[in-house]
Every structure is written in structure tokens, then in C-alpha cells.
Amino acid sequence: MTKQRIDWSSDPELAQLRDDFIGSLKHRLAQVKQMQKTQAPDVDGAVELSHKLGGIAETYGFEALTTICTAIEDWLEKDSKPDTIRFREALELLEAALLSAAQTRANSTELAQDKRLAWLISAGGSSRAGSKT
Amino acid sequence: LSNTIDILVAEDEEHIAKLIAFKLNKEGYRVTIAKNGQEAIELLAKQSWKLLILDVMMPVMDGFAVLKTVRWTPALAELPVLLLTAKGKGESPDMAGLRVEQYLKKPFDPAHLAQVVKSMVGS
Numbered sequence: 001m002t003k004q005r006i007d008w009s010s011d012p013e014l015a016q017l018r019d020d021f022i023g024s025l026k027h028r029l030a031q032v033k034q035m036q037k038t039q040a041p042d043v044d045g046a047v048e049l050s051h052k053l054g055g056i057a058e059t060y061g062f063e064a065l066t067t068i069c070t071a072i073e074d075w076l077e078k079d080s081k082p083d084t085i086r087f088r089e090a091l092e093l094l095e096a097a098l099l100s101a102a103q104t105r106a107n108s109t110e111l112a113q114d115k116r117l118a119w120l121i122s123a124g125g126s127s128r129a130g131s132k133t
Numbered sequence: 134l135s136n137t138i139d140i141l142v143a144e145d146e147e148h149i150a151k152l153i154a155f156k157l158n159k160e161g162y163r164v165t166i167a168k169n170g171q172e173a174i175e176l177l178a179k180q181s182w183k184l185l186i187l188d189v190m191m192p193v194m195d196g197f198a199v200l201k202t203v204r205w206t207p208a209l210a211e212l213p214v215l216l217l218t219a220k221g222k223g224e225s226p227d228m229a230g231l232r233v234e235q236y237l238k239k240p241f242d243p244a245h246l247a248q249v250v251k252s253m254v255g256s
Contacts, residue, residue: 006244013155014155017148017152017155020148020151021148024148051190051219052146054219054239054240055146055149055239055240056146056149056239056240057240058240059149059152059239059240059242059243060148060152066240
């Protein structure tokens, strides 16, 4: 993505759009929590959520969230029957990223250095996770 | 005049659709949003458009189905299309064997999108 920082405070309508997006993260967080409650990994649900969120978050300034979503999506597309423990770890990481974004901490260093993210990126084997086109 | 340039945006994700509309409205374009492929087809039939910005993954009718309909409908066949694809997903226009004038990978920078639109339809 061509880097050109958006000044969200430059226009009230633009600021409202970002507020709306941040507000929507509560709903996404609820989706993650619901997935965490199910016994069998909801792979389709996690792929869809990661795909949708990954395609938006960076545009709204949350690069770490897009990186994590992309890594999860790539991993799940490679492994349609993921290890339950790994799946829960991925959801925990996604939850942490959503909470961080909801607190408008766009690119938390802790998330970028999280060992779960490193594992997801290596397991997904994608060149797109962590790299920007 | 720039404000007479009508652009249809077919995008189910409202936070993306609204941001596109905001940016393009600021540039003087008139933007209408379709929430899925079916709605896009209905709107395409109702009036003439200068550009279709089309997301690939949408409910009801996906972007490739819309693109096929556009290219196979004589009255719409020459409509410029800007396809929005997911980064690295192989959702390239070539997969569908259909012509698109431009495509952008998500997530994208709205300012870059505006530049691409300007290059396609003028301002």
C-alpha cells in the first residue's frame, strides 16, 4: 500500500468515519470471543473475519491488525484443520490486536514482536504477511 | 464538470465504501454505493456510469459475477472497471479471463485510489 498518512482530524466527517470503524471493533471482538467458546475451531469464520478485517484495518491506520489478520488467514488457508491450541493462540493474538486498535494504539510494538505472530507468519509461509505492496 | 462524473462503488464492507465515497466526493465525483453484486447490477441498469469500482468478495453476487455480467452486456461492456482485490489472494482479473482497466489491492491508500480514479475518468 502506498504510504500516505491520513490526517483523520482534518475533517469532521473523516474523523467520524474512523470513530465508526473503531466502534465496529467491539463487534469484531465479540465475534472472536464467540469463536473462542466453540470446541472445534471455526476455521471458516476465522478466515472470513481475518480477510475482511485485514482488508480494512491498515487503511484506517491499524497496520499491526492487518499484519496479524493476514498471517492468520494465510495460516488457515494452508492448514484447514489446525491444531486447536494453535488456533486458540491465533485468536488470542487477534483479540489482543483488536483491543490494541480499539484503544487506538495503531502499531503496538508488543504485537509486532509477539512470538505467536512470528509463528503464524512462518506457518503461513506467505510473503505478503508483514510486507506491504 | 467534475461533479457530473458518476461512479458506482460495489463494496459490501461499509467502512471501506464510506471512506471511498468520502474521498471521491471531496475530489468532486458523485458516488453511489451498492452493498452487494446484485444491487450493483440493478444500479448499473438504471443509469449511465463513468466508472465501476468493484470489490471481488461480496455476498449475494461476487465481483467476478458482476464483471462477467458487465462485459457480456453490450450496453455496459465498455464501462471502465477498477477492481478491488485482496492482497496476495490471487484475485487477479486474469483469473476470471475478463478485462479490467485497473485493479487495486486491499488495504489501499484512499489518496492513491483517488489518483487512479482520476487517471481513469479525469477530474
